[in-house]
Structures are given as C-alpha cells and as structure tokens.
Amino acid sequence: MIDSQDVVEDVDLLVVGGGKAGKTLAMDLARAGRRVVMVERGMIGGTCINVACIPTKSLVTSSRLARRAAAAQSLGLSLGKLEVDLRMLRSHKEGVVADMVDLNHRQFLDSGMDLVLGTAHFVAERTVEIDLNDGGRRVVRGADVVINTGTVPHLPSVPGLADVSPLNSETIMRLERIPERLAVIGGGYVGLEFAHMFAAFGSRVTVLDRNPRLLPREDADIAEVLAACLGEDGVEIITGVTVKEVARDEDAVRLVLEDGRVLVADDVLAASGRDPVTRDLRLDAAGVRTDERGFVRVDDTLATDAPHTWAVGDVAGSLQFTHVSLDDYRIVKANIAGGTRSTTGRLIPWNLFTDPELARVGLTEEQARTAGRDIRVAKLPVKSVPRARTMRETRGLWKAVVDRNTEEILGVALLGPDSSEVLTVVQTAMWAGMPFTRLRDGIIAHPTMAEGLNALFTSWVD
Ligand SMILES: Cc1cc2nc3c(=O)[nH]c(=O)nc-3n(C[C@H](O)[C@H](O)[C@H](O)COP(=O)(O)OP(=O)(O)OC[C@H]3O[C@@H](n4cnc5c(N)ncnc54)[C@H](O)[C@@H]3O)c2cc1C
Numbered sequence: 001m002i003d004s005q006d007v008v009e010d011v012d013l014l015v016v017g018g019g020k021a022g023k024t025l026a027m028d029l030a031r032a033g034r035r036v037v038m039v040e041r042g043m044i045g046g047t048c049i050n051v052a053c054i055p056t057k058s059l060v061t062s063s064r065l066a067r068r069a070a071a072a073q074s075l076g077l078s079l080g081k082l083e084v085d086l087r088m089l090r091s092h093k094e095g096v097v098a099d100m101v102d103l104n105h106r107q108f109l110d111s112g113m114d115l116v117l118g119t120a121h122f123v124a125e126r127t128v129e130i131d132l133n134d135g136g137r138r139v140v141r142g143a144d145v146v147i148n149t150g151t152v153p154h155l156p157s158v159p160g161l162a163d164v165s166p167l168n169s170e171t172i173m174r175l176e177r178i179p180e181r182l183a184v185i186g187g188g189y190v191g192l193e194f195a196h197m198f199a200a201f202g203s204r205v206t207v208l209d210r211n212p213r214l215l216p217r218e219d220a221d222i223a224e225v226l227a228a229c230l231g232e233d234g235v236e237i238i239t240g241v242t243v244k245e246v247a248r249d250e251d252a253v254r255l256v257l258e259d260g261r262v263l264v265a266d267d268v269l270a271a272s273g274r275d276p277v278t279r280d281l282r283l284d285a286a287g288v289r290t291d292e293r294g295f296v297r298v299d300d301t302l303a304t305d306a307p308h309t310w311a312v313g314d315v316a317g318s319l320q321f322t323h324v325s326l327d328d329y330r331i332v333k334a335n336i337a338g339g340t341r342s343t344t345g346r347l348i349p350w351n352l353f354t355d356p357e358l359a360r361v362g363l364t365e366e367q368a369r370t371a372g373r374d375i376r377v378a379k380l381p382v383k384s385v386p387r388a389r390t391m392r393e394t395r396g397l398w399k400a401v402v403d404r405n406t407e408e409i410l411g412v413a414l415l416g417p418d419s420s421e422v423l424t425v426v427q428t429a430m431w432a433g434m435p436f437t438r439l440r441d442g443i444i445a446h447p448t449m450a451e452g453l454n455a456l457f458t459s460w461v462d
C-alpha cells in the first residue's frame with residue numbers, strides 16, 4: 001500500500017534489479033533523454049560480472065593454464081613444479097571483476113539514469129517502495145516497469161545438507177584454501193565448470209548427479225566424450241544417484257548415497273540449479289503472477305499479467321544465459337516503443353567452459369529425430385583438425401546435424417579447444433540460411449580450429 005504521506009516519484013522507466021537486460025535498457029532510454037530509475041540492491045552490473053560468468057571464466061583461464069603447464073614438457077618447456085597460489089588466483093579474479101564493475105558504474109552515471117542503491121518491493125501497480133541502502137526510502141512509479149531481479153543458488157533439500165554449510169557458486173569463489181576432497185551435488189553447468197577447475201587446482205573432485213547420465217539434454221555420444229575427458233583429468237562422476245543424507249563427521253563431511261555408498265569430502269558444493277528472486281518482491285501488489293516455481297509469468301513479448309510491466313532475464317524463466325538476457329532487452333525495448341517483438345524462434349547458442357569446452361547451437365541429433373526430421377549426421381574427432389594437433393589439445397568430438405533434403409544446418413555440438421569461438425561461424429551460417437556445403441567448400445585459413453568445419457561437413461556417419 002502506498003502511504004498517504006508518501007511522495008510518489010513518476011518516471012518513464014523503472015527498472016527493478018540491474019541485470020544484463022535491465023541495465024542496458026536503463027542506459028539506452030536515459031541516454032535518449034527519458035527519466036529512468038534503476039534500483040539495484042548491491043551488485044553494480046548484476047550477477048554475471050560480480051559472481052557468475054566473469055569471475056568463473058577468469059578462474060577457468062587459470063585452471064586451463066595450470067593444465068597446460070602440467071603438460072608443458074610435451075611442448076618442449078620445463079616450468080618446474082606448478083604451485084597454485086590461491087591468494088593470487090583470487091586477486092586475478094577480483095581484479096577483472098572490479099574493473100568491470102567500475103566501468104559499469106561509470107557508464108550508468110554517464111547515461112543520466114538515476115541509479116538507486118536499495119531493495120525494492122511492489123506496493124501497487126507499476127510502483128515500488130525502495131529501502132535505500134544508506135537509510136530512508138523512496139516510492140517510485142514507472143510508466144513502464146521492467147523486473148530484472150535474476151536468480152540465486154538453489155539449496156537442494158537433502159537431509160542434513162544445510163547443517164554442513166555447503167558451498168554454492170558464490171561462496172566457493174571466496175574459499176581461502178583449496179579443498180583436498182570436493183564433492184559436487186549437481187553435474188550441470190555450474191557443477192562441471194567448478195569440478196574441472198578445482199581438479200586442475202589439485203582437489204580430488206567427485207560429481208554426483210541424479211540424472212542417469214551427464215548432460216541429458218545433449219546427445220549421449222557428446223556427453224560420453226566429455227565425461228571421459230573429465231575422468232582423465234581426475235574428476236570422478238557418479239550419475240543416477242540420490243544423496244540420502246549429509247552429515248559433518250569431525251573435520252570431514254560424509255555424504256550417504258541412496259545405494260548405501262558413503263563419500264567423504266572436505267567441502268560440498270551445491271550446484272543443483274537456481275531459484276528466481278521473486279519471493280520478497282510482493283508481486284501480488286503489482287498484479288504480476290508467477291509460475292509454480294516462482295518465475296515471473298510472461299508471454300512471448302515478455303509482458304507480465306500487469307499492464308506496462310515486463311520481466312526479463314533469468315527471473316522471467318528465460319534460458320539462464322547473459323546473452324539471452326541481453327536479447328530480452330532488445331525485445332522489451334522494441335515492445336515498450338509499441339512493437340510486437342517475440343521470443344519465439346530465437347536461435348540461442350551456449351558454451352560449457354570445461355576443458356575442452358562444449359559449444360552448442362540448434363538441435364541435437366536426438367531432438368531432430370524426435371521432431372521427425374529427415375537428417376544427416378556428421379562427426380569429426382577433434383584430433384583430425386591440424387590446429388588441435390599443433391596445440392596438443394586433441395580431445396573432443398564435433399558433431400553436426402543437417403536436413404537431408406534442404407541441406408540446412410539444424411545444429412552443432414562442438415566439443416574441443418576454442419569451440420566457443422568456432423560456434424559463431426556456424427551460427428552465422430545458420431542465420432544466413434546457408435546450406436552446409438558453404439562451410440564444406442569455403443576457403444578457411446589454415447591452420448585454425450574453424451578450418452575443421454571443411455572436414456566436419458564431409459564426415460557423415462548417417
Ligand atoms: C557460476 C555461474 C556462471 C555462469 N556463467 C555464465 C556464462 O559463462 N555465460 C552465460 O551466458 N551465462 C552464465 N551464467 C548465467 C548468467 O550469470 C545469468 O543468466 C545472468 O547473470 C542473468 O542475468 P539477469 O539479467 O537475469 O539478472 P542478474 O544479473 O541476475 O541481475 C539481477 C539483479 O537484481 C538485483 N536485485 C534482486 N532483487 C532486487 C530487489 N528487490 N531490489 C533491487 N535489486 C534487486 C540483484 O542484486 C542483481 O544485481 C552463469 C551463472 C552462474 C551461477
């Protein structure tokens with residue numbers, strides 16, 4: 001409820017939560033001369049740059065280098081004994097983050113937006129009350145409101161887990177020691193990236209996932225090769241398991257599995273998905289509804305159930321990637337201006353930053369067959385790409401799925417070094433609607449990883 005004493009400030013755009021989509025929209029409209037308030041409770045720049053993509057990928061750079069350094073002799077170098085200095089690792093990561101936060105902050109201020117540091121909750125349609133971080137409160141109403149409050153790590157309801165102070169994707173990056181034994185509950189994106197990273201830093205890592213196999217949304221052949229790479233690097237993977245209970249036993253944590261096995265670890269990382277930040281937003285007051293998991297309900301234009309109220313990024317149930325949140329910004333920007341831009345049919349790529357990395361876009365073989373498509377499938381072991389041999393990074397498998405009749409590329413899974421960069425080449429071809437033959441027959445510079453695309457599209461297995 002708005003208090004009768006409250007002064008309600010009216011603005012053109014009110015952004016609640018400064019995630020990727022919201023901050024980009026706020027800056028754009030402020031630069032265009034609109035009155036914009038963006039409320040952020042603490043992380044200037046949002047989750048990605050503070051506690052997710054940017055710090056993890058900074059650490060992935062270090063862990064890859066550690067792995068390369070361990071193999072230095074095969075490259076003709078003698079580097080001596082590798083030592084991981086956690087203090088320096090953290091300072092590398094924190095330096096990258098601090099620079100990006102600082103850049104974001106300056107851009108926010110330069111744009112002319114009113115950046116309000118505080119926690120917002122709704123008190124009426126299009127209206128929030130903000131508890132300011134430095135005391136006091138403001139009430140702001142937007143002609144348009146964009147909800148961009150993101151997600152936070154989920155704590156799985158395993159008996160005893162909460163009592164052993166499990167790590168999550170944020171706290172593991174603040175650790176002051178490398179755990180000798182690390183158990184990871186959840187073998188998804190967060191779990192696998194941290195598992196592979198900590199294995200390179202010297203931890204004995206075990207990943208536990210309840211799915212019968214790793215990455216069930218990927219084709220089994222790709223997931224198997226990735227699992228084998230992780231295994232070679234010392235990551236133990238146990239799938240199809242349920243953790244029955246967890247307890248601290250003197251200095252160690254004991255994880256009792258449903259089948260009776262017991263795993264002992266120094267630390268446990270809970271990496272079993274993320275919860276939407278909607279619980280304390282009092283969305284009812286705004287007329288905004290959520291689904292059964294608490295994500296804001298939106299239609300394909302990202303409109304919520306309330307007029308002139310939009311939701312973007314993770315909290316809107318979008319695929320949880322920063323580039324998807326950025327695209328949500330494009331959609332809402334167009335729709336606030338009266339357009340009807342839709343989320344339907346977006347071609348969304350993603351990368352899992354293990355080592356080698358898995359880059360994906362479009363349909364898997366299994367999805368294409370389930371959809372009844374008449375397809376051809378190509379597979380190329382990464383070791384047949386000359387560039388991979390020069391780098392001595394020959395692990396991995398590339399796979400492509402094309403329409404047998406139209407020759408359209410339906411999807412690729414590229415597991416190998418630098419795959420995330422090569423992926424965009426394929427995606428560009430898909431955007432342009434090119435037949436696969438253009439990548440098969442085009443001149444691609446030698447020796448590059450992208451050159452492997454010439455060979456991939458001749459390597460039919462079906
Ligand atoms: C460990 C990890 C690694 C990841 N790596 C990648 C990657 O490599 N590539 C990739 O594309 N994606 C990655 N992701 C996913 C990516 O981080 C998210 O999809 C992305 O950050 C979502 O952004 P968003 O726009 O939804 O909002 P967020 O960036 O989550 O922003 C929401 C903001 O709202 C603020 N907020 C919340 N409630 C309130 C309130 N009541 N009042 C005021 N402010 C509020 C929060 O403080 C936060 O700053 C990773 C995620 C994790 C956990």
Ligand SMILES: NC(=O)c1ccc[n+]([C@@H]2O[C@H](COP(=O)([O-])OP(=O)(O)OC[C@H]3O[C@@H](n4cnc5c(N)ncnc54)[C@H](O)[C@@H]3O)[C@@H](O)[C@H]2O)c1
Nearest residue numbers: 156186187188189190191209210271272273320351352353
């Ligand atoms: N490189 C990237 O782009 C990147 C990196 C990290 C995270 N992300 C994003 O963040 C999202 C969240 O990542 P995440 O890994 O937390 O979630 P996720 O949904 O990707 O994976 C969670 C995994 O945990 C398993 N699980 C859940 N409960 C369990 C339990 N009780 N016991 C055992 N296993 C259990 C699930 O089977 C699943 O495999 C990702 O889906 C992704 O969109 C992206």
